[in-house]
Amino acid sequence: xxxxxxxxxxxxxxxxxxxxxxLESVVNQIAYAMRHTLGRGDVAELRRLHPKDPSAPxxxxxxxxxxxxxxxxxRGGQLLDEAERRWASILSAMAQTAxxxxxxxRLGNALAAAGFSELRFVRLLRARxxxxxxxxxxxxxxxxxxxxxxxxxxxxxxxxxDGRPHSEAVRRRIARDYYGSMKTE
Numbered sequence: 001x002x003x004x005x006x007x008x009x010x011x012x013x014x015x016x017x018x019x020x021x022x023l024e025s026v027v028n029q030i031a032y033a034m035r036h037t038l039g040r041g042d043v044a045e046l047r048r049l050h051p052k053d054p055s056a057p058x059x060x061x062x063x064x065x066x067x068x069x070x071x072x073x074x075r076g077g078q079l080l081d082e083a084e085r086r087w088a089s090i091l092s093a094m095a096q097t098a099x100x101x102x103x104x105x106r107l108g109n110a111l112a113a114a115g116f117s118e119l120r121f122v123r124l125l126r127a128r129x130x131x132x133x134x135x136x137x138x139x140x141x142x143x144x145x146x147x148x149x150x151x152x153x154x155x156x157x158x159x160x161x162d163g164r165p166h167s168e169a170v171r172r173r174i175a176r177d178y179y180g181s182m183k184t185e
Contacts, residue, residue, distance in 0.1 A: 023160075024103065026070045027153040030062060031094060031101035046095035051133045054088035062091060089133040090156050093140035100149045107154035108177025111139060114148040121178055125171045132162050 034043050042058035049056055067073050067087060074080045094101070111121060116139065124135040136155060143150055154174065161167040 022070055023072075023156055024151075024153045026066055026072060027094070027151075027156050028101070028103060030066050030091070031098075031152055033062070033066070034095060034098040035101075043095050043098050046091050049088050049092040049095070051085040051088040051092075051130070054084050059084075059088060059091060063087070085133075086159050086162070089136055089159050090152075093136050093155050094152045096137070096140040096144045097150060097152065100143065100147065101152045102149035103151050103153070105149045105151045106174070106177045107139075107150055107158070108174040108179075109181045110143055110148045110150035112178045112181035114143055114146040116142055116178075125175060128162060132159065 034046070038046075038058065038061075042061065045056045045058040046062070049059055063073065063084070072087070073083050120135075120138065120142075124132075124139055127135040136159060140155070157170050158174065161170045
């Protein structure tokens, strides 16, 4: 996925939360930090992170160092709280798959290659809100166990688009990748 794919760009209501033109860049920076600059304790803390309570110091380090400067977080209020919950889910999944981030390796392709069951895959794509966070955690754990590389930006797009008008476009692209990969294997 690239930043010019208009079907995956956030609508104007979301643009304060997710400026898509640099989402991939921020995810790449965070993935690099998890692998090379954050301590093992910080990455372990991020793996255990729960969206309901993103109070771990490692979360705030990432938020202050990467998310806020890139304007990935709104200034305050309920939008900020919601964005922090979503990013907690994303960062937890990224920490589970630390070292496996490969830009361009689509999530659907990675799940298919790893043998992620169709039942679990359908659950992932149908999940909304809190169940989505749990299904993302399950998928990330599965990919980590299989050491299957993926583009973590796809996880970010999936979580950040949830409940937004472009959510279905994101989910359909992931489904096309998953089923397209299964057909060729």
